[in-house]
Amino acid sequence: MFPESLKKSTLLPALIGAGLSIFFIRSGFFSFFFLVPLGFVAFKYDYRIAWNTFSLAVLGSVLIAIGTASARGISTASAIWDNMFFVVMSAVFTWIIAPSPNMFAHLSPEKRFIAGSCAGALLFIGLILRTLASPVFLENFNSFANAFIMAHQSFGPDVVRNAMFETLTPEMILNTIRSMLLRGGSLIICVILFFVSHQISHSLVLIIRKERVTPFLSSLKIKPEVIWILSISLLLVLFTRIIRLEIPEIILWNVLVLCVIMYFAQGLGIMQFFIARPSVPGLMRVLLCVLFFILLFSPVINVILLTSIIFLGIAENWVPFRASKSNGPPSTPEAGDN
Secondary structure, eight states, X not given: OOOTXXXXXXXXXXXXXXXXXXXXXXXXXXXXGTTHHHHHHHHHSOHHHHHHHHHHHHHHHHHHHHHHHHHHTOOHHHHHHHTHHHXXXXXXXXXXXXXXXXXXXXXXXXXXXXXXXXXXXXXXXXXXXXXXXXXXXXXXXXXXXXXXXXXXXXXXXXXXXXXXXXXXXXXXXXXXXXXXXXXXXXXXXXXXXXXXXXXXXXXXXXXXXXXXOOOSSTTOXXXXXXXXXXXXXXXXXXXXXXXXXXXXXXXXXXXXXXXXXXXHHHHHHHHHHHHTSTTSOXXXXXXXXXXXXXXXXXXXXXXXXXXXXXXXXXHTTTSOTTOBTTTBSOXXXXXXXX
16 A cells, blocks of 8 residues: 555654644644644655655544444444545645645645645535534534523623624524635635644754754745735625625635735735844844734734734735845745746
8 A cells, every 4th residue: 555665764753643643633632733743754754754654644544433433333434524634634734745746746835835725625614514514513503502692691781792692593603604614714724724734843843953943934925916816806705795696705705815815924924034134132033922922812902913914915015025125125935936
């Protein structure tokens, strides 16, 4: 089943990486980090060992799922389908960071990241819609939602809030969740999952090698044409909303969200560029990072902060924030370039 590259010298790291990935996805609390071991192996070794690790992780996960399903009297097909998220997301992430030569390796990392995030979002939407249609899930969700609504209705004397919760129903909550996931929510989740996993795994490898951890986004430059895609998709979202074309509206929402994510990443890159300058003391960098996370988790302020970062990224279309004072604009890779 496995390529010849799976030799004794690489078998141990592949087994450890696969085992940790399976452990994380089934741990509950650490499930979000299940891609980190795969990324660590990919960055530390090469694409062959990365795909060997992926193959071992899939094999182990499927065997565990089938064994658990048999013990609980669940069908094998259902167990394999429930394991689909782990398999597909692991495959997409491994392809993003360690593509083999015959798997569109010529695409830039930015293009692979965008394509992988879109593919992961489609899978996520499919799994969520399947889950939302489950009678068992609907029964449990209705019980939870009713308890949540009743708890907030009886909490405090706020008349306006109580009136709002009186009109709220489990069906309204479920429809809101479904609408948000279809209109870019799934894409945002996949982008965050892949980006955080990439950053943690890459940083761990650099730390082990005693190399400096460089800001990942500080050189990211979005193509100027993206601003037109953003503007047109925004107008078309409003138009399809008015004439009630749901499917085109959902597609356009995802295009719009993708553009916003790209400009948000560019805005973060501008911030990283200035913070990472040699003239900024190390203590100041730490304080700025701490301040950023404090503001990020502060209600209302975090909305202003995130919006400002997006507009900062958009503004670089006209203002060269990262231009060199002596030699003009630096040569930086553009998202989507080969």
